[in-house]
Amino acid sequence: MTKPLLVAENISKYYDGRVACEKVNFELWPGEVLAIVGESGSGKTTLLKCLSMQIAPNAGRVLYSLRDGRTESLSDLSEAERRFLMRTDWGFVHQDPREGLRMGVSAGANVGERLMAVGERHYGRIRSTALDWLNRVEIAGDRIDESPRNYSGGMRQRLQIARNLVTAPRLVFMDEPTGGLDVSVQARLLDLLRGLVRTLGLSVVIVTHDLAVARLLSTRILVMQQGKVIETGLTDQVLEDPQAPYTQLLVSSVLQV
Template structure:
């Protein structure tokens, strides 16, 4: 593993609501979980900091409402952070807190540096475009204008995620959930992103389909050496994919370490409950 992280996140905070005297003082918050009963403010992400290294899969695990998906939305610029910093080790972005960039610069990062696979394929795909058209859309956003080149790239990517050639011109709305996820993965990979975000990508899929999608993700990671952040409430998914794991509870990191270490010898009471409920 290289020493220089590809992504550094520092003190990411996201709150919904303005806060009040009861909850605004960080050191002396009076919260019910991550919720202020007095004013209704939700502290979805509280001072989340981590590094992602080249070629690493980082797992983020936690129950529903722990802040995992909000964190992903902030990282991918689907939501604005309340405060915090993130740095990407690309020469053009050196030393720049990407949360403070213009919307145009953020769009450029989404088009060239990041790939995203959403839990619900409807968020990541245009269901009435063909599968090839979905990938072409991403390539055009990244500046590609060569039609035959885009078609060749789209076909290659769809083949790599096991979409049959005779269905490539079909619309994803005709596909099963597992196939939709695979098209979404192909689309996310189309701009060769060094960083890929995967948000609960196996939720709602049959077990055999889940296994196929997870195999696909592992193979992609091995072949392309992409850095990935994988969010899941399912420890089996994290165990299969992640090199290191962060455990979130009520918007805070409560434990982190090598995945084997965290799952074999959990230190925090909540992580222990998570692990033992699996056994």
């Protein structure tokens, strides 16, 4: 593509007069991974929710390049168009996988439901594709009929990733995908994510407080403090030579290399 996949223009959100995020601008290009970083309360999760239409911004707009070549403001889409976009062209990986999975159905059904949302009705193909994706995210195929309740936290997160990616979305939002996991499980999940992102050519917006995660996964970084973007640029450049005092503090106190 010769144009951005997603454009944020002056995105602002306020709660009872308090700034959650304000005048955020950026472009996300096909195949690019953007990390939004900052301490708790910096506005990064609010921004992610505005970008993914979970909440409406008070000001600004989000433009998205649809598969047919049109670029539309998300606020101008009909409710049916938004729902279709979210179950086909987009994925959302929650920090708590229970928010992104149906815990009352099997692992295979969790993946299969997403396929059915895009029109697949052949049981054999659905099950075969689900098995393939469980294998891709390193879940044994003989556990396809088990409930996610029987899975560990790391396995649930990998299942959530499979559920999101099975429809070949072009854009995936990730909210602290390694949060709450043991260090060894985090490392395995990050390695899996990095491989899938590169292999599938995904565009990703990832929120994380962990600069090591941002360094490993992202090509570009956006640093937030008190709802405002205070620094942005190529990930390696920003982390190696931070300019804003707040970014310098984050790098010196958090990043371990």
